[in-house]
Amino acid sequence: MKKLNDGFKALYNGDNLLKITRVRYIPRWMVLFFDIAFVLFSVVISYYFLNQLHVRINYPHLLPLQGLIVVLVNLFYMFIFRTYAGIIRHSTFFDFSKILLSSGSTLVTLFVFNYAFYLVKGKPLYLYPNIFLFFFVSVSIMFFFRMLTKRFFSLMIEYRRSPTNLNVAVVGVEDVSVSLARAIMHNPNYPYRLGGFITNRTDSKRAILLGHHIYSKKEFFSSPKILREFDAVLMIKEIMSKKELEEWMNLSLDKGLKVLKAPTIGKMRDQDLVGGIRNLQIEDLLNRRPIKLENGDVMKRHFGKNVLITGGAGSIGSEIVRQVAEFAPSVIVILDQAESPLYELEMELSEKFPNQKFRFILADISNRHRLERVFEEYSFSMVYHAAAYKHVPLIEDNPHEAVFVNILGTKNLALLSKKYNVNRFVMISTDKAVNPTNVMGASKRAAELFVQSLQNTGGNTTKFITTRFGNVLGSNGSVIPHFKKQIEKGGPVTITHPDIIRYFMTIPEACELVLQAGTMGNGGEIYVFDMGDPVKIIDLARRMIRLSGYIPDEDIKISFIGLRPGEKLYEELLSDNAVTVPTHHEKIMISKDHCEDFDTVDKYFCKIVRSAVRRDKYEVVTLLKGLVPEFLSNNSEFEQLDKGNVKDTAH
Template sequence: MNKLSDGFRALYAGDNLLRITRVRYIPRWMVLFFDLGFVFFSVLISYYFLLKLNVKLNFQNLLPLKIFIVLCINLIFMFVFRTYAGIIRHSTFFDFFKILLSSGSSLITLSLLNYIFDLIQGRPLFLYPNIFLFFFVSVSFLFFFRMATKRFFNVLVDFTRAPSTLNVAVVGVEDVSVALARAIMHNPNYPYRLGGFVTNRTDSKRAVLLGHNIYSKNHFFNNPKILRNFDAVLIIKEIMSKKELEEWMNLSLDSGLKVLKAPTIGKMRDQDLVGGIRNLQIEDLLNRRPIKIENEEVKKRHFGKNVLITGGAGSIGSEIVRQVAEFNPATIVVLDQAESPLYDLELELLEKFPAQKFKFILADISNSYRLEKIFEEYSFSMVYHAAAYKHVPLIEDNPHEAVFVNILGTKNVASLSKKYKVNRFVMVSTDKAVNPTNVMGASKRAAELFVQSLQNTEGNTTKFITTRFGNVLGSNGSVIPHFKRQIQKGGPVTITHPDIIRYFMTIPEACELVLQAGTMGDGGEIYVFDMGDPVKIVDLARRMIKLSGYIPDEDIKITFIGLRPGEKLYEELISDNSTTVPTHTEKIMISKDYCEDFDMVNEHFVKIVRSAMKKDKNEVVGLLKSLVPEYISNNSEFEHLDKKNQTVSTIQLPDTIV
């Protein structure tokens, strides 16, 4: 009622059009009042036509009573079918159907009453043509009232939008596209105005949808007069293939239009659909179709169990925590040495999963005494080891730190998993561990060797699983956030080499595959993931610049700064002397890598750790190269160690390191 009074007061105010659009719905009694008025008017019109045709009416002296009877019968069926209950400005065919039911029932009732009156009085109370004429006129008026009101509000909404409103063309004429267009039309508070539809179809040139033109793709993008009327193209990503998405993006950007994306189809059920519209991001172009994992098997491994996630505050670890929480484990222990990210994650998870029991532990995995107390307290069924140092240039300058976390830390967590008979241990590795050219990749390969060799040791009951994949979109320190910051600053965008390529995967997809791989195999396997097609980084940068509304090499410069120490032009998921074996999950394969003897690997680990304590970089890297013989440094200060190895088959280990 307050909304309606606001609308009436607006008639006397200076901004009446703007205020009227804020009236969300008319009270039901007023809709009923209008409907009865149209019924009354329809009765008068039907009698008027009959009089003009010189038709003599029955019982003319009872005309007021006859009109009253018609109104009462219609009123009864309006209540029965609740024709007044819909929101007029959002009327649909369902509302028209209710009008037909109500008016049709009134027609049948009046005909039945007429028949009874005819039996009693010898002639009908109403002329039958009069009843049918009234039916058609009343239905027309009631439906026209709703359509006219709906159109009136739509025009007002468009007229009163802010000057900065974007005129958008919705891509597609499917049901989801029409639903999105309707939502835009009915939301005056958002900065979008529906201008029309664009489709691949060529049979809709003269068709109109929701009062707006439908343009074929070629006609739309090749006609400057049409393009001048639009500011953006709105895409529903889920109904397109990756190739189609790139085509629409390129056509739109080349035509000077912004590219917007709608929320996912699942979120289209929410009321705030229009508020979910965002600029298309580069992640949308790199993202692949959602994968289907065997949730039942994964759930069985976690439901009611205690689970440990190391590195749980990191980009990968935190997503593993979120996904594991969906399977209702008894306790999730989240362990990390980064205080602030761990605290932020705690606040998020306690709000999102109030019924789930969490334990957030600040600890360093290189401290075996601290870790053992945790393993003693909780009887873990699953351990996800995601803690690692991963930034290639930093680790190249500080190889001893990689030894403490990636090597010693992995040894501690894996050994304790064996000692306390954890059911499954899943390590998150990287494609940089394959034919490594840097300390980080070599340290992760060393960790893989230890985990693999531990599988076949005496008394072991734990299944040790290794998962290996490439770059993940949006992870801490990844290239995409870095490029975004550079573009926001006006450039230049810096790339190490014009030919460098990388594989990309979304964080949720990578973690789903980690959970799936953790349920597979007998232990000792290295699972590699299907990373899709590689992406050339310079092409990635150009797309991001275009999506930001700039022209590459004109508005934003691209500069090449040379490969960083230890960096490859391309990454691999399997080594040269390895093969892959398919699994029952399409996107997961087993890499058949060589496996070393545990005693040999453990002996190297002891020596490397002790060498790291002395912070002798060359000695640490030399020992690492002897453990991982395929580790050949690239663009690094440690290249001289490879030259030395060409004349000496193995590095002589100091006698003092035991």
């Protein structure tokens, strides 16, 4: 009943909102005036037809009264149903239905009045065919008036568009594509002009949609005449598969057309839809289907709780902050040693989450005394440890710095989490920790071993969880922003090796899986994520160059500079002897890696930290190789250390 009532309210009130633009619109009083004139005209024309057919009407001396009654009854129902209230140039079937209801009610009322007149006078005032003629003529004229007005305003909008606007072809003829096309037509202030539609279907060749042609894919891309009329192809990426996106992109770029993407109607209000159109990015082609979060479990772990996020100003940490904030924790403590990014994040979050309590702490995780004050002040339920040094070449040159942050910092946080009975400790690791060939990967693998070994120590109540995934798109220092800068400068785009491949995942996707993994297991697990198929970096570079409107190796050169110290051609998510166990989430698996006992790992950690304090990088790396025997240096000065067995260095 409530939905029915809401429907009648919407029908009565209409959509009377209008954003004032430079294009004028017809006022309501004028719409009402025209409708009354159309009713009068329908009365005249109906009597004219009857006269031409030599039909004798009843009470010819009362013709003015008959016309006045028709007009007054129509006017009454026009006010009841507010047929004049809608904006004519935005008329929809909803507005037409109000005209039908108004005119239909007039028809019924005249029938009842006519029958009552017949009972009193013995002869009806109107001929019944004449009443039907009133109805059909008036409804047809009012419909035609609105359609003609819509078309007139559409032509005005098209006339106002700048000749420099991009003439776009919208891919698809589904409802969302039509809604997008209609939004373009009604937004003259944006730099786009609707030129037509493209579809995979072949049965729409002669069809017209919103006054524009529908082209088949084959017809569109094979006709130079048609292609000359268009500047860009516009797609809604959320309704297309990755394969379809690539196919449309390749066809468009090959013909010299720009490739644009638009959000779905559900993601933006109509007035913002056209403003949301952007150039297709390489991230759109690498993105996978949205993650299905079990929000009930995630909400339970965060709602009303105190949460610590280390490295919170970084690309991964800041996205974890944003996602955790959606679950209304009691307080989110964001800890980082990068002052400017931390301040910028504070400004962003205060605006985006005005009702969420945040605390921003500038601190170094290698300083245990500073961290302990934080743990004392807040009784954390969840700790997300995203703080880390991650740039392979820099860490290869400065291995002692990786020890202070990736090893000592992790140890400090893990031990404090145990001491203060944190419910869950979630560490963000990397695929570079698997069979590491560089110091950064080895330091992260050492951190994994420490966190795992701490799980079964005496008196521990904390669940220690490790998450491991590959490269994330758009993170600080990642390859895609680097390539974008090189392309903007005109090249060359530099790649270390023609055969190098990497796994990629978007930042939001990775963080959603981190939150989900944080709700799972009994502690001690290493969760690995489904990263999809690996991508050749050279293919990535060529696509980015083409999406930027250039031709690879002609407009923008690609050069190979050789593998950097510690870099390998491909990354792995599992070590050679590890097996995976599936979980109830299709994108999360448990890696059964080898683990050490706590005393052994802790002894190594103590020695490694002392070596780092002395800045003895060879001893640091030697000890790391002892703790992580699968660590074999590649293209690095530390390769000489792999010749002997260093396993018992800590004993």
